[in-house]
Amino acid sequence: MAVSWVAGTAPVRDTNTSLSANAPAGLADFDALFAAVFAGSAITAPSGWTQRAATSVFTDGYALPGRLELWQKNSVTTADSSASFTWSQPDFEMLSVAYAAARGVNAVDSTSTATESSSSDWSITIPTMAGTDAGQMLLAIAAVSDLDNVGGETRTPVPPSGTALGTGSTADEYRVAIAYRTAGASDSISGAFALHDTGSPPTAVGLGAISVRLSAVGATPSAIIGADSPLGAAYVLGYQMAGVVAVESPLGAVTARGWHDFSGTLDPTAQVLYVMDLITPDGDVRVPISSWQGTLQTDAAQYLQCVVPNPGDLVDTIADATEFRVSRQLRTLAGDQIDVQIGQAPVQTVQYARGSTNYSAVISGYVDAAVSAEWPADTARTLTGIRTIFTTATTTRVSCSIDWLLSPGQQAIADGVPMTVSFINYTVSDGTSQMDVGERTEAP
Amino acid sequence: MPAPSVATYAASVKVAAHTAFLNLVDGGSGAGLIRIRDSADVLLAECTCSDPAGTVNGTTGTLTFSAVTSDSSANNSGTAAYGEICDSAGTVLLSLPAQAGTSLVSGKIVLNTLTIAAGSPVAIVSVTVG
Numbered sequence: 001m002a003v004s005w006v007a008g009t010a011p012v013r014d015t016n017t018s019l020s021a022n023a024p025a026g027l028a029d030f031d032a033l034f035a036a037v038f039a040g041s042a043i044t045a046p047s048g049w050t051q052r053a054a055t056s057v058f059t060d061g062y063a064l065p066g067r068l069e070l071w072q073k074n075s076v077t078t079a080d081s082s083a084s085f086t087w088s089q090p091d092f093e094m095l096s097v098a099y100a101a102a103r104g105v106n107a108v109d110s111t112s113t114a115t116e117s118s119s120s121d122w123s124i125t126i127p128t129m130a131g132t133d134a135g136q137m138l139l140a141i142a143a144v145s146d147l148d149n150v151g152g153e154t155r156t157p158v159p160p161s162g163t164a165l166g167t168g169s170t171a172d173e174y175r176v177a178i179a180y181r182t183a184g185a186s187d188s189i190s191g192a193f194a195l196h197d198t199g200s201p202p203t204a205v206g207l208g209a210i211s212v213r214l215s216a217v218g219a220t221p222s223a224i225i226g227a228d229s230p231l232g233a234a235y236v237l238g239y240q241m242a243g244v245v246a247v248e249s250p251l252g253a254v255t256a257r258g259w260h261d262f263s264g265t266l267d268p269t270a271q272v273l274y275v276m277d278l279i280t281p282d283g284d285v286r287v288p289i290s291s292w293q294g295t296l297q298t299d300a301a302q303y304l305q306c307v308v309p310n311p312g313d314l315v316d317t318i319a320d321a322t323e324f325r326v327s328r329q330l331r332t333l334a335g336d337q338i339d340v341q342i343g344q345a346p347v348q349t350v351q352y353a354r355g356s357t358n359y360s361a362v363i364s365g366y367v368d369a370a371v372s373a374e375w376p377a378d379t380a381r382t383l384t385g386i387r388t389i390f391t392t393a394t395t396t397r398v399s400c401s402i403d404w405l406l407s408p409g410q411q412a413i414a415d416g417v418p419m420t421v422s423f424i425n426y427t428v429s430d431g432t433s434q435m436d437v438g439e440r441t442e443a444p
Numbered sequence: 445m446p447a448p449s450v451a452t453y454a455a456s457v458k459v460a461a462h463t464a465f466l467n468l469v470d471g472g473s474g475a476g477l478i479r480i481r482d483s484a485d486v487l488l489a490e491c492t493c494s495d496p497a498g499t500v501n502g503t504t505g506t507l508t509f510s511a512v513t514s515d516s517s518a519n520n521s522g523t524a525a526y527g528e529i530c531d532s533a534g535t536v537l538l539s540l541p542a543q544a545g546t547s548l549v550s551g552k553i554v555l556n557t558l559t560i561a562a563g564s565p566v567a568i569v570s571v572t573v574g
Contacts, residue, residue, distance in 0.1 A: 251461050252506065252574020256527060256540055256553040258480065259569050260489075260518070265561040296546070338559045341545050371548055373570035376514050405556065407546060409569075 001217045002135030002182060006031055006101035008166035011176050013096035018088035021097040027081040032105035032214065033073040035085070036167075038143040038175040040066045040093025046085045048074050055113035057145050058206030066094070068143035068176065068208035072108060076101075096175035098167040102137055102214060109136070109215040116207040123194035124207035126160055131183030135216035138163070140179045142193040145206035158194040162187075183213075259379055261405055262338070270331035274428060275339070276306050278314075278321035278347075285317050290360070291429030292326050294343045298372045298408040298422055299440070304345040305364035307429075311352065312359065321347045324363055328404060340404060342426070343367075370408040380411035380418065383437060389414055397438040402426060412437055458505025462573055465537070466507055469497040472532030478512060478568050479530060480542070480553075480560065482522035489515040489566035498571070509571035521562040527553035529571070 007024035023033055037043050038057060045051070054069040073080065087097055112127035126140045140160050159165045159179030167178045181189060193209060274292060277284040292306035306326055308314060325344040331337055345365035352361050385401030398414045406412060412421050419439035426435050453461075469476035475495035480488045494510035501508070529538040540553040548554055548570075560566065 251465060252458060253550040254538065254540060254571070254573050255548040255550055256478075256571040257548060257569040258524075258527065258542075258553055258555040259567045260555060260557055260560055261565045262557055262559060262561045264564050332561070336559070338557060340557050343546060367547065370546070371570070374511065375569055376511060376567045378514050378516070378565065379567050379569070407556070 001104045003102050003104045003137035003214050003216045004182070005137070005164075005166060005180055006103050008101070008178055009099040010167060011096050011098040013094065013175055015092065015094050017090065017092055018086055019095040019097060020084050020086045021099070022082050022084050023080055023099050024101050025082045027076055027078060027101055028103065029077050030103075031076045031080075032102045033076045033080060034100045034102075034139070034178075034212075035071045035073075035087070036098050036100070036141045036143070036176045036178050036210075037069050037071060037087055038066060038094065038096040038208075039069075039087070039089045040095075041089040041091035043067065043069050044088045045071050046087065049085075050074055052108050053111035053113055053210045053212070055208040055210060056115045056117070056206070057143050057208035058115070058117040066143075066145055066206065066208075068141065068210060070111065070141060070210050070212065094175065096143070098176045098178055100139065100166050100178045100180070102180075104135070104217045105137070106215045106217045108212060110213040112211045114209045114211075118204040119201075119207050120204060121194075121200045122196040122205070122207075123158070123192040124209045125191065126189065126193050126209040127211040128188055128190040129211035129213050130188035131185055131213065133215065134184045136183045137214040137216075138181050138183045138187070138189045139210075139212040139214065140189050140193055141176065141210040141212070142195060143176045143208045144195040146201070146203075155195070156197045158192075158197045160189050160191040160193050163189055257373065259375075259405070259407075261379075262332075263405060265332045265334070267331045267333050267335075273329040274342075275327050275329055276308070277325045277327070278317055279323040279325060279344075280317060280320040281322070282320070284325075285314075285321070287311075287314055287317070289326070292342075292426070293428065294326065294426045296343060296370055296408050296424045296426075298370045300369055300423075301366045302343065302345070302369060303364065303366050304343040305362060308361040308363065310359055311361035314361070315352075318347070318350055318361060318363065321363075323347060324365070342404075372409050375407075375410045377411070380413055381406045382413045385434075386414060387434070394442045395438055395440045397436055399434060399436050402428075402433050402435045403437075406435075406437065455503060455505050458574055459500055459502060462500045462505050462507040465573060466496065466498060466500060468537050469493065469529060469531055470495060472535070474532035476532060476537075477528075477530040477534065478571070479528045480524050480555075480566060481526055481528065482520075482560075483525040484522075486522055487519050488522050488524055488560040489518040491515050491566065491568045505574050507573040509568075512568035512571070514565055514567040516565050517563050518560050518566050519562065520560070522560055524555055524558040524560055 012021040049071045052070045057066040157177040163179035163181045276289045289306045290309045294304040326342045327339045348365035383400045387399040390397040422440045476493035476497045478491045492513040498509035524542040527540045543552040544558045
């Protein structure tokens, strides 16, 4: 696999102690991303970048030299596309950054630097860099200390012969430029890299250059990077090769459950609505329901059922649905709408019933029993609107108003007597709603 | 031993790995923390783990968190986007995307609602690893 050019960015510059610049768009996993950075003082790179080469760029009239540095991001993913990275330095001086991205890169195989401390023209002779194998890429990077004297002109860099300018054709004030060429064993880059194509600077300028050879994936790798299995991540053997071998971390899957009592924020005068979403491959489809019922429980399969009135236009959607979800729609005192899921189940049974005046679809399904957990004591719910309490040796069942914050496994208190909820049977239709809450000491 | 169909770690390895994670949760001067944040990283709620935070089953390697002290008054209102398991110094050890629902989902923290109201209680019902 040969190294290929992905994209470069026009240089970004500022006189400041920090500068943020965006990487090129269109990056893919395992691409190589480079930053050519010119600065008047010591460069601090963003986290996750490694310096590959550096050279001085003497600034006219300053006691300390500026510098041109080549940095490479340690690992690249698609998320780095157009991502902003911040480069900084301790002194309030010029900063300029240009990015270059290449694909199929195995490693920075070789670098070489050059500097001219006092030049009477805009160009520097880059170090010769030759290819050593098929499919490589050679980069030429140049920087100049000062382009301020080129007033009113468009500054156009001229890269070394045989290379292509990768970081934009013109810019307001070029400080850095990157050129590239693909190369085999008989190819090389050399010669002059000019940061401006016209005339000469009125005063002496400093210039710096870095030549780079990138080896290709598929060549004998220079290194294999193995990472110990971090918590929750895969162990990667091999990096920037044709493929990766991943072994699952020994850390098992994580599950966590939280609970929030938002009832204090609800508008008690707002109408309560029940909605049902059909979950289809093309997305969720909200449909009206006339009634629903469900059983949530810890020691047996859970059940959910709803009735869709006049389903004529929804037959295809119902057929496409893999699951359905019933939610309760609430409104807060602030006017915000909250959808609280009651249950979700696969579409296992669909029954259509058509009579002289009615047409409906009954959708139902079962899911696994709820996982028992030891709920914190402060989540106990006091049941309200109690109609009946039925007790046997193994079962307690309370018929009462629905408590929407109650789940199987939680503590419920009926007439001052606590119980651990084993099951909740919901019944909601045409303005009536109730639940039967129960504890059972034996599985059904 | 029959040929495995997937990479399979011995229980002893899981015990060691989950014990190491538990030790990191307990690694600070105090108890570990479980935080809920919105997509702008605003802290919505913070619950406090037991110290030690849980126990590792010596046979299966499963790490089960012990009772987590609820946040009696959520810090801010917002839409829960993710949860963090941290040590007492707030060093994030594990981040989990949040999801509304009633059933456990591997790799997620499931909440009965993602809409968190400031001043209202938030509880962590269960946390297991492995």
